[in-house]
Amino acid sequence: MIKAEHYLKSAWVRRQFELMLPLLSSGISAALQLGGKRLVEFNEAGHDLSEGAPGVRAFPLTLEGEQVGTLLLRLPAQNETAQVEAWGNLLAHSLQGMLEAEHGRRSVARETLESYREMALLQRAVTDLNHSLKPAAVVAALLKEFDGRNNTADYGAVFMRAADNDDCDLAVSFGENAGKDFARLKDSRLFADISVRETGDIVNDLSSSPLWAGDVANFQALLWLPLVADGERLGLLVLASRHIEGFSAADLKRAQTLSSVAATALRNAQLYAAEQKMFQSFVRVIATAIDAKSPYTAGHCRRVPEITLMIAEAAHQANSGPFVDFTLDEDERNAMEIAAMLHDCGKVVTPEWVVDKATKLDCIANRIHLVALRFEVLRRDALIARYRALAEGEKPESAETVYQERLRQLDDDFSFLEKCNTGTEFISSEHLARIESIAQQRWNDTRGENHPLLTENEVYNLAIQRGTLNPEERIIIEYHAVHTINMLSQIAFPRSLRNVTEYAAGHHERMDGKGYPRGLKGDQLSIPARMVAIADIFEALTAPDRPYRKPGKLSWAIDIMHRMKLDNHIDGDLFDLFLSEKVYLAYASKHLAANQIDEVDASRYLAGRGS
Amino acid sequence: MSRNMKIAIVDDEIHIRSLLEQTLEDLEGEPDILIAANGAEGLALIEREQPQLVFLDVMMPLMNGYEVCAAVRKNPGLSGTTIVMLTAKGQESDRVRGLEEGAHRFITKPFDPDEILDLAREILGL
Numbered sequence: 001m002i003k004a005e006h007y008l009k010s011a012w013v014r015r016q017f018e019l020m021l022p023l024l025s026s027g028i029s030a031a032l033q034l035g036g037k038r039l040v041e042f043n044e045a046g047h048d049l050s051e052g053a054p055g056v057r058a059f060p061l062t063l064e065g066e067q068v069g070t071l072l073l074r075l076p077a078q079n080e081t082a083q084v085e086a087w088g089n090l091l092a093h094s095l096q097g098m099l100e101a102e103h104g105r106r107s108v109a110r111e112t113l114e115s116y117r118e119m120a121l122l123q124r125a126v127t128d129l130n131h132s133l134k135p136a137a138v139v140a141a142l143l144k145e146f147d148g149r150n151n152t153a154d155y156g157a158v159f160m161r162a163a164d165n166d167d168c169d170l171a172v173s174f175g176e177n178a179g180k181d182f183a184r185l186k187d188s189r190l191f192a193d194i195s196v197r198e199t200g201d202i203v204n205d206l207s208s209s210p211l212w213a214g215d216v217a218n219f220q221a222l223l224w225l226p227l228v229a230d231g232e233r234l235g236l237l238v239l240a241s242r243h244i245e246g247f248s249a250a251d252l253k254r255a256q257t258l259s260s261v262a263a264t265a266l267r268n269a270q271l272y273a274a275e276q277k278m279f280q281s282f283v284r285v286i287a288t289a290i291d292a293k294s295p296y297t298a299g300h301c302r303r304v305p306e307i308t309l310m311i312a313e314a315a316h317q318a319n320s321g322p323f324v325d326f327t328l329d330e331d332e333r334n335a336m337e338i339a340a341m342l343h344d345c346g347k348v349v350t351p352e353w354v355v356d357k358a359t360k361l362d363c364i365a366n367r368i369h370l371v372a373l374r375f376e377v378l379r380r381d382a383l384i385a386r387y388r389a390l391a392e393g394e395k396p397e398s399a400e401t402v403y404q405e406r407l408r409q410l411d412d413d414f415s416f417l418e419k420c421n422t423g424t425e426f427i428s429s430e431h432l433a434r435i436e437s438i439a440q441q442r443w444n445d446t447r448g449e450n451h452p453l454l455t456e457n458e459v460y461n462l463a464i465q466r467g468t469l470n471p472e473e474r475i476i477i478e479y480h481a482v483h484t485i486n487m488l489s490q491i492a493f494p495r496s497l498r499n500v501t502e503y504a505a506g507h508h509e510r511m512d513g514k515g516y517p518r519g520l521k522g523d524q525l526s527i528p529a530r531m532v533a534i535a536d537i538f539e540a541l542t543a544p545d546r547p548y549r550k551p552g553k554l555s556w557a558i559d560i561m562h563r564m565k566l567d568n569h570i571d572g573d574l575f576d577l578f579l580s581e582k583v584y585l586a587y588a589s590k591h592l593a594a595n596q597i598d599e600v601d602a603s604r605y606l607a608g609r610g611s
Numbered sequence: 612m613s614r615n616m617k618i619a620i621v622d623d624e625i626h627i628r629s630l631l632e633q634t635l636e637d638l639e640g641e642p643d644i645l646i647a648a649n650g651a652e653g654l655a656l657i658e659r660e661q662p663q664l665v666f667l668d669v670m671m672p673l674m675n676g677y678e679v680c681a682a683v684r685k686n687p688g689l690s691g692t693t694i695v696m697l698t699a700k701g702q703e704s705d706r707v708r709g710l711e712e713g714a715h716r717f718i719t720k721p722f723d724p725d726e727i728l729d730l731a732r733e734i735l736g737l
Contacts, residue, residue: 006636109633113724116630120723 004061004068005035007102008095013040016094024087027076032095034061034069047074057084059092063103071095118257125258129265133272135160139235140172142262146239147174152251153239155219157182158227159195160235168195168236175240181216185238188215190222195236200225200259202252205244221246225259229267237262280338287341290348294356297344300539305340307535307587311574312336312528314581322573326527331496336528339503343532346483354476359421360461360468367458368421374453375414377443382406413438417454423468435462481508481517503528507536512568522571530571534578537561537570542592554588555598562605579606616642616735617662621653621679622697623671627720631666634724639737650674654682661689664734666718666727668697669709677712684713693734697722 013032017040021028031041031049043049049072051058061069071092075084129141139158146156155175159168159182173182185191190203190211204221206212221241227234237259241247287301312333315323328336361367386403390396419425420435427435439454454462464470469477488501506529509515511522522530541557558579565575578584579602588597618638620631625648632644645660647653651673657665665683669676676696683689696714698706706717716730731737 003636006633105629106633109630112626113630113634116721117724119721120726 002063002066002068002103003035004063004099005037005039007068007099007106008032008034008039010039013095016091017042020087020091024084025076028084029074031072032069033072043074049074057088059088061092061096061099063099068099069095118253121254121257122261125261129258129262130268133269135266135269135273136171138262138265138269142237142258142266143172143174145258146255152241152247153223154242154246155181155240157185157238158235159186159238161233166196171235176218181218181240182238184216185219185240188212190215194222194224194238197224197226198228200237200252200256202247202249204247207244216240218242220244223247223252223255225252225255227259227263227266229263232267234263234266234270283338283341286345286348290344293347294352297543300543301341301344303539303543303591304343304532304535305337306591307538307583308336308340308528308531309333310583310587311531311535311578314577314583315527315531315574317581318577321577323527323577332528335497335500336503336531338497339500339528340532340535342488342500343484343504343507343536344480345487345504346480346485348487349483350476350480354469354473357468357473360423360464360470361421361458368418371417371454371458372414374443375410378410378441378453379407381443382410413441417462420462423464423466427463427465432463435459478508478516481505485517499526499528502526503532506530507533509533510569511571514569522568527571527574530574534561534570534574537564538578538584538587542588542596544593551593551596553596553598554584554592555600558584558600558602558605565605576606616640617645617660617664618642618731618735619645619647619653619657619660619662619665621647621650621656621665621671621676622668623649624668627668627697630724631722631727634727635731637728638731638735640735642735650676650679654679657683657689657692658686662692664731665692665694666697667694667714670699677708680709680712680714695730695734 017030017032021030021042027045029041029043029045029047029049031043032039033051041049047056048054049056051070051072053074055074057073057075059071059073060067061071071088073084073088075081125145128145129138131141132138139160143156143158146153153175155173155178157173157178158171160171161168168186170179170182170186173179175181188211190206190209193211194201200223202221202223203209203212206220206222207214219240220243223239223241223246225237227237237255239247239251239255291298291301312326312328315326316328318324318326359368361371382403385406386399389399389402416434417438420427420431425431435454436459439452439459441453442450443453444450461470485501485505488504491500493500503526505517506520506525509518509520509525509529511525511530513519513521525533538557538561541552541560542554544551561570561575561578564570565572579600582602584600618635620628620635622628622631628646628648632646635642635644643660645656645662647656650671653665653667653671654674657679667676667679671679674682680694680696683692683694693716694714695716695718696706696709697718697720698709699720709717716734718727718730
């Protein structure tokens with residue numbers, strides 16, 4: 001619509017009149033009417049200056065074939081008609097020229113303003129629609145642009161195309177009962193048609209469409225646009241109005257601008273999601289490989305992430321206490337899960353004979369049976385000695401006593417060694433002295449060669465003070481943490497996962513700095529790293545099948561962890577949280593055998609907290 | 612709304628003046644749109660006409676937007692004048708200075724016509 005009243009400034013027109021009217025006879029009245037508005041009037045005598053009034057001459061002003069205004073002149077006398085007519089034509093012509101020039105300028109300006117508008121929209125859309133790398137968030141942001149004030153659509157929806165077929169599924173929608181109505185729309189013949197079209201369009205009176213059977217009572221007009229990126233249809237934007245003539249070409253243009261940006265953002269988000277999925281499956285492959293390497297630790301890499309996230313969630317929920325500031329967003333959750341899944345990835349290079357070393361004399365085979373055999377030899381030696389003594393005239397009673405005494409001693413020694421071999425008991429200096437004295441007994445092999453009862457290597461291993469690993473083997477085992485660091489530092493983690501290596505590699509560090517591989521102290525370890533450490537310990541203690549012991553009971557595990565807290569081995573605050581929020585119980589009821597779950601008196605460990 | 616609702620545009624660039632003017636003509640209530648092409652002229656215009664709303668460019672000859680803004684803020688008779696500063700894209704630091712001098716709002720050039728209209732309607736209560 002032409003708003004001609006804005007085209008000429010009244011001050012300019014007034015000046016034009018002032019300059020021109022004196023050239024005509026005095027007493028002339030003049031007025032300019034533009035777009036229904038009287039812009040200027042020179043009428044000292046107060047004559048009726050309306051069109052058609054007596055003596056008033058009207059000169060029409062037009063734009064694009066349409067009259068937009070009138071120049072009105074009233075002659076004081078009748079004898080100068082021809083001259084006034086000529087001057088009037090000249091004035092009208094100059095005003096007409098000004099109007100046309102202004103009209104041209106304004107149409108250029110309108111185009112400029114339109115591009116400003118589109119530029120602003122694009123700028124905002126690029127920022128808003130690329131804000132998230134999640135497909136669902138992108139389409140939600142797109143739809144938000146059409147929902148609410150200054151929008152013509154009463155309803156809106158985005159349908160997403162399935163990855164492997166042409167099906168469209170409703171992803172998001174707005175409007176009253178929109179979910180139901182768009183589901184109905186999806187079943188309509190019209191939808192079947194528009195969902196495969198290459199371009200978008202408007203149907204402003206749905207009842208006029210042969211494909212529309214009034215499928216959705218509230219929809220009178222429809223605007224749709226395929227979301228296309230790289231020539232691939234990713235989805236469909238549909239807007240609906242309760243009114244016929246609900247949408248204009250400008251609505252479609254705006255929707256096109258937004259949809260083109262959204263489609264690119266959506267494609268990027270989908271690619272990113274696919275990459276993430278692939279990376280996660282790689283992580284799972286590694287975790288599965290570690291778990292599969294040893295039957296004893298099967299499931300460890302799967303369960304530690306679960307416990308870690310349970311602890312993290314408890315910390316996230318905490319409204320007071322040491323973890324009040326700990327928050328967990330999706331990126332962080334993802335990073336912690338990956339870190340916990342990969343914490344033992346270095347074990348891929350640890351030899352299984354160390355990982356699976358169930359007893360001290362284990363080396364592929366458990367050598368205790370060799371020792372048992374030698375003891376059997378000694379038992380037989382004793383039997384032979386008994387008969388030899390009898391043959392040599394010894395008294396039967398005394399030979400029998402010596403024999404029984406020897407057997408008792410051998411059995412005693414062997415069960416002592418057997419017990420040492422399990423690694424369940426601490427080897428004191430008395431124990432060690434006894435092992436060495438047993439070792440000094442001698443036996444003859446089949447060639448008659450004489451050997452000590454235990455080899456040096458056997459003594460060395462049996463003398464292991466705690467557990468079943470000798471120092472060399474312990475180093476090999478501990479080296480898995482170094483391998484974890486080495487392996488993970490080679491992965492080019494994105495920014496959101498940049499802490500994964502630190503979280504994963506710290507699980508054998510201790511709060512007091514006596515852990516490995518770096519000997520970091522508590523304040524040098526991130527909270528997530530300390531969480532993985534606790535999860536790792538708890539899982540190991542409660543795991544159903546560890547080489548060195550039977551499945552531990554819950555109370556036993558908590559008791560050991562409590563001692564670890566007192567020893568400043570694990571983070572005390574996290575242990576308290578683990579107890580007070582009953583994380584251990586939630587995990588146990590999900591993963592532990594019923595006979596492992598016994599009563600845990602948490603208050604006993606939590607008492608005196610904070611003192 | 613009162614009859615003599617006035618909006619002033621103070622900018623040395625003719626195309627900005629012209630585009631702003633054309634945009635503001637779409638406002639309801641037909642406010643008077645007053646134009647000045649530099650800071651000094653703009654201040655004189657504002658003091659004379661006391662518009663409710665001023666679109667004020669920052670970079671202008673004779674008197675820049677900050678100086679005009681500061682002068683307007685010092686004039687108690689102009690307490691009812693809202694100043695919207697026009698800043699160039701990427702000159703976000705201008706905003707700090709503008710706020711210090713008493714500007715109320717900011718619009719980045721090239722401006723979004725709808726944003727201009729929404730802002731004017733909000734300020735003028737249309």
